[in-house]
Amino acid sequence: MKDHSNFIKKFLSGDTKTLNxxxxxxxxxxxxxxxxxxxxxxxCKDIFQSALTIIYVKLKNQPESIKNFDNYLFxxxxxxxxxxxxxxxxxxxxxxxxxxxxxxxxxxxLEQQQWELYQETFKKLSKxxxxxxxxxxxxxxxxxxxxxxxxxxxxxxxxxxxxCKAKLIQLIKKDKRYFKLK
Amino acid sequence: MELEENEILKLQQFLSExxxxxxxxxFQKEIETSQKLKEFLTIxxxxxxxxxxxxxxxxxxxxxxxxxxxxxxxxxETKAFSEKIKGIEKENVLNKPKNQISWLRVAMGFAIxxxxxxxxxxxxxxNPSLHQLYINNSSWEDLPSFTVKGDAIEEQKIAxxxxxxxxxxxxxxxxxxxxxxxxxxxxxxxxxxxxxxxxETNDLEEALQVxxxxxxxxxxxxxxxxxxxxxxxxxxxxxxxxALQMLEIINKNPLFYKHKQAKELLKKIK
Numbered sequence: 198m199k200d201h202s203n204f205i206k207k208f209l210s211g212d213t214k215t216l217n218x219x220x221x222x223x224x225x226x227x228x229x230x231x232x233x234x235x236x237x238x239x240x241c242k243d244i245f246q247s248a249l250t251i252i253y254v255k256l257k258n259q260p261e262s263i264k265n266f267d268n269y270l271f272x273x274x275x276x277x278x279x280x281x282x283x284x285x286x287x288x289x290x291x292x293x294x295x296x297x298x299x300x301x302x303x304x305x306x307l308e309q310q311q312w313e314l315y316q317e318t319f320k321k322l323s324k325x326x327x328x329x330x331x332x333x334x335x336x337x338x339x340x341x342x343x344x345x346x347x348x349x350x351x352x353x354x355x356x357x358x359x360x361c362k363a364k365l366i367q368l369i370k371k372d373k374r375y376f377k378l379k
Numbered sequence: 380m381e382l383e384e385n386e387i388l389k390l391q392q393f394l395s396e397x398x399x400x401x402x403x404x405x406f407q408k409e410i411e412t413s414q415k416l417k418e419f420l421t422i423x424x425x426x427x428x429x430x431x432x433x434x435x436x437x438x439x440x441x442x443x444x445x446x447x448x449x450x451x452x453x454x455x456e457t458k459a460f461s462e463k464i465k466g467i468e469k470e471n472v473l474n475k476p477k478n479q480i481s482w483l484r485v486a487m488g489f490a491i492x493x494x495x496x497x498x499x500x501x502x503x504x505x506n507p508s509l510h511q512l513y514i515n516n517s518s519w520e521d522l523p524s525f526t527v528k529g530d531a532i533e534e535q536k537i538a539x540x541x542x543x544x545x546x547x548x549x550x551x552x553x554x555x556x557x558x559x560x561x562x563x564x565x566x567x568x569x570x571x572x573x574x575x576x577x578x579e580t581n582d583l584e585e586a587l588q589v590x591x592x593x594x595x596x597x598x599x600x601x602x603x604x605x606x607x608x609x610x611x612x613x614x615x616x617x618x619x620x621x622a623l624q625m626l627e628i629i630n631k632n633p634l635f636y637k638h639k640q641a642k643e644l645l646k647k648i649k
């Protein structure tokens with residue numbers, strides 16, 4: 198395992214050996230993920246580059262914020278790829294505006310922070326709420342949820358899901374990071 | 380400002396489509412004039428967006444925040460770093476040096492082509508081998524990811540994932556044992572990482588025991604994942620009888636992990 202703080206210093210200084218090692222050790226797994234999820238080689242390179250730039254900005258502003266660099270890099274690449282697919286779906290090709298690369302990265306920078314806030318807050322929910330929401334997010338039907346939790350009806354299941362989401366929203370709003378991202 | 384009880388009830392009815400058309404129209408007007416209702420619905424939509432497969436929330440917040448973030452990417456230092464990365468990429472990705480990793484990739488390329496040729500042959504003249512089915516179905520990319528900061532145990536989980544992705548399976552197994560020993564609550568994902576690491580190191584007997592332990596935890600939402608991983612073990616071990624037995628169990632339970640894949644595999648193997 199890396200000497201973490203020394204590694205971060207070298208990364209931020211743009212140390213060539215450190216950056217080379219990042220490519221050697223991490224590019225392949227990112228490439229494998231993106232290629233197996235409908236991407237091209239060009240996509241892999243763009244996403245990896247963008248991820249490193251995002252992480253650079255994050256660490257410049259919050260040096261202690263990443264505990265495991267390689268895991269974080271992979272997660273950022275996955276999220277960037279998800280975002281890219283959503284953008285392709287929602288972009289109206291007739292009224293496309295040329296966004297600069299920096300605007301795109303800045304937007305993702307804020308989106309990633311929101312995502313992290315929501316993931317961390319989710320873990321503060323009760324185990325029961327976490328379980329039922331995981332089922333909803335994995336596209337299980339209410340019929341399946343009723344069967345699994347032995348609820349008396351789908352109405353009861355829907356009420357439980359709503360209460361858990363409402364609790365999650367309440368916790369998110371209480372977090373001071375929420376106001377910095379609104 | 381917190382929502383009132385009746386507002387929460389109306390939100391629930393609105394989102395569950397329990398309101399009739401006129402109630403819906405009235406409530407929509409109420410939403411338009413209420414900041415806290417709008418805020419609730421925005422976050423509600425974002426929660427769904429971030430957690431649904433294939434979805435992501437594009438930033439629609441405050442423009443000042445976006446401008447502030449933009450300045451971080453437009454400054455000289457970030458631009459210089461970005462240019463440096465482009466140069467490094469050219470060295471590593473476009474002009475791969477002739478080294479061991481490059482040789483491995485060339486060898487893998489030939490292996491993939493050879494495997495594909497064998498697969499084609501086998502699809503014409505015989506069914507795919509159990510081992511081939513194991514290779515086709517053992518993608519570890521959808522293993523859970525531990526990246527969220529937390530206490531010491533959470534930090535160890537992050538390290539465990541790191542070991543696994545670096546293919547340091549021995550270290551992954553040792554750390555998973557440590558986490559399991561020190562945790563008050565059994566995390567099924569730790570058992571999964573341990574079991575998959577054991578599969579990778581061909582310690583299939585012990586891997587079976589790990590997944591039997593997972594299956595025994597019927598109170599855990601992910602207990603049924605154990606059946607799928609046992610399928611993979613039996614495929615790797617060329618044990619058709621037990622692989623079929625596990626597949627039948629998954630096939631009977633639509634809620635179980637990889638139910639669709641299990642159904643398809645059953646057709647291929649039977």
